[in-house]
Amino acid sequence: MSLLQRVKNFVRSKSIHVAYVDVGSCNGCDIEVLACLSPRYDIEQYGIYVHNNPREADILLVIGAFTPGWEEKLRSVWEKIPDPKAAIAIGNCPISGCVFNRPHSLIDPPVAKHIPISAQVPGCPPRPTEILSAVLAVAPVVFKDYEVKKR
Amino acid sequence: MKRTVDVSIPVGPVHPCWKEPARVKCETKGEYVLSAEVELGYMKKGIERIMRGRPWQEVMFLAERVCGICSVIHNMVFIEALEAISSIPVPDRAALLRVVVNELDRMQSHILANFSYCYTIEHETLGMYLLDVREKVMDELERITGARVTCAYIVPGGVRFDLRAEDALHLRANLAAIEEEITRYMGMFENGPLIALRSREIGILTREAAQEACAVGPTARASGMPETDRRLRHPTYQKLGFTPVSREEGDNYARIMMRFQEVLQSIALIRMCLDSLPEGPIRGGGIPGAGEIAYSGEAPRGELSYFIKTDAAGRVLDIAIQTPSIMNIEACCHYMLKGVASLADVPSTFVSSDPCIACTER
Numbered sequence: 319m320s321l322l323q324r325v326k327n328f329v330r331s332k333s334i335h336v337a338y339v340d341v342g343s344c345n346g347c348d349i350e351v352l353a354c355l356s357p358r359y360d361i362e363q364y365g366i367y368v369h370n371n372p373r374e375a376d377i378l379l380v381i382g383a384f385t386p387g388w389e390e391k392l393r394s395v396w397e398k399i400p401d402p403k404a405a406i407a408i409g410n411c412p413i414s415g416c417v418f419n420r421p422h423s424l425i426d427p428p429v430a431k432h433i434p435i436s437a438q439v440p441g442c443p444p445r446p447t448e449i450l451s452a453v454l455a456v457a458p459v460v461f462k463d464y465e466v467k468k469r
Numbered sequence: 470m471k472r473t474v475d476v477s478i479p480v481g482p483v484h485p486c487w488k489e490p491a492r493v494k495c496e497t498k499g500e501y502v503l504s505a506e507v508e509l510g511y512m513k514k515g516i517e518r519i520m521r522g523r524p525w526q527e528v529m530f531l532a533e534r535v536c537g538i539c540s541v542i543h544n545m546v547f548i549e550a551l552e553a554i555s556s557i558p559v560p561d562r563a564a565l566l567r568v569v570v571n572e573l574d575r576m577q578s579h580i581l582a583n584f585s586y587c588y589t590i591e592h593e594t595l596g597m598y599l600l601d602v603r604e605k606v607m608d609e610l611e612r613i614t615g616a617r618v619t620c621a622y623i624v625p626g627g628v629r630f631d632l633r634a635e636d637a638l639h640l641r642a643n644l645a646a647i648e649e650e651i652t653r654y655m656g657m658f659e660n661g662p663l664i665a666l667r668s669r670e671i672g673i674l675t676r677e678a679a680q681e682a683c684a685v686g687p688t689a690r691a692s693g694m695p696e697t698d699r700r701l702r703h704p705t706y707q708k709l710g711f712t713p714v715s716r717e718e719g720d721n722y723a724r725i726m727m728r729f730q731e732v733l734q735s736i737a738l739i740r741m742c743l744d745s746l747p748e749g750p751i752r753g754g755g756i757p758g759a760g761e762i763a764y765s766g767e768a769p770r771g772e773l774s775y776f777i778k779t780d781a782a783g784r785v786l787d788i789a790i791q792t793p794s795i796m797n798i799e800a801c802c803h804y805m806l807k808g809v810a811s812l813a814d815v816p817s818t819f820v821s822s823d824p825c826i827a828c829t830e831r
Contacts, residue, residue: 340489342512345827346537346618348488349581353607356600370485387490387511395483417531422518443537443618 337375343382383425489826505806536828541574550764557755563627578769627752668722672818682800686771692719699767
């Protein structure tokens with residue numbers, strides 16, 4: 319492994335930028351993602367920085383069952399994220415549609431139909447610790463030796 | 470009349486400061502905002518369409534998931550509407566426990582709203598302090614109901630779990646700690662020079678404008694309309710002698726301070742409930758029957774109304790929900806944002822009205 323790759327691995331393990339996008343949830347998962355920021359869970363101690371800018375993100379947290387309003391927009395948000403990148407589905411909604419996946423609803427789950435999803439965190443809503451451990455579990459798999467794997 | 474519009478700037482739907490997608494289109498002249506318009510439709514799931522024709526046992530959980538932040542009040546209003554249709558009595562202890570859980574939910578929602586505002590005006594320290602206090606409130610909610618969010622605590626004829634004596638003790642101790650910390654953070658918010666620069670005299674909603682836009686909740690009460698509080702018409706709150714607080718300024722600062730004051734008021738209400746909590750059952754009997762009713766309650770963001778029509782088997786034939794945020798978003802876009810001097814104040818003004826897009830669009 320080249321020195322450059324080793325430096326990249328080290329840097330990427332300590333700085334994970336996270337963006338989240340709500341594609342039609344009940345808000346319950348949003349507030350649990352926000353709770354990750356709180357000093358009790360303190361997501362930043364693991365080198366994860368949460369903000370909502372796709373252009374500088376590494377990991378996209380997708381929350382919510384897929385609504386028609388996001389038809390082309392979610393794809394374009396996903397394309398704006400620079401490589402290497404990963405998307406994590408938070409909650410039951412992006413996985414199965416949860417309680418909203420019933421006749422006459424407008425949603426179109428799962429989100430995996432629209433963008434590639436690397437990990438899923440089930441729960442309605444999942445606890446902040448579960449969200450945190452999912453991000454920490456996905457990051458090394460996707461980002462370590464990214465350039466080597468790409469070749 | 471010809472208007473000079475330099476540029477039309479869209480803010481959102483994916484924006485660093487916003488928790489949920491909404492787009493605000495601002496017509497600006499330089500930095501000065503001439504007018505703003507909101508574009509919704511990113512979160513429409515059609516919950517009311519799913520609810521129709523389903524038994525109340527299923528609709529109860531769907532009603533909770535209209536809004537995850539204020540799930541307890543959606544649960545409470547739906548169940549109390551069912552109880553009013555089929556005249557199901559509620560034991561005194563259960564009625565007071567409902568108020569305890571509802572006020573805890575209001576506290577966490579208000580603290581989260583204030584966190585969002587502090588985060589938007591880049592005062593992250595105060596925001597993180599507030600999030601830390603919120604975790605204490607969430608602990609209490611979890612201790613009483615068994616879940617942090619969407620706890621389905623209230624059922625027809627009572628509540629699901631009793632408040633044990635050790636939980637009451639824990640709740641009292643935690644309330645004392647929360648009160649002390651909130652009072653301290655209120656002082657920080659009141660006296661912070663940076664906060665005053667970003668909040669005072671910005672996004673003013675006068676009393677007349679608030680009435681015109683039908684503003685509700687803390688947004689209206691910060692503009693001097695205490696009578697908008699639906700808790701005044703709730704029998705349990707009437708028994709507790711509840712009187713709403715209000716402020717006169719109507720700017721961003723007043724709206725945030727209003728929420729702080731309401732958190733303190735909620736703490737006082739919970740203490741009153743704990744003091745007067747009678748012994749007895751927490752769940753009576755009763756079967757939801759046929760009928761129709763329009764029923765309202767006070768959500769953390771304002772007045773929440775349900776119109777429900779049920780049949781004899783307790784199925785929901787027709788349902789219509791009116792949530793508070795839609796009125797506050799209207800007040801925000803057409804009155805508060807008009808004349809905001811700088812584009813930097815657009816997100817903070819929008820966040821100060823505490824919009825909840827999930828329950829607006831359902």
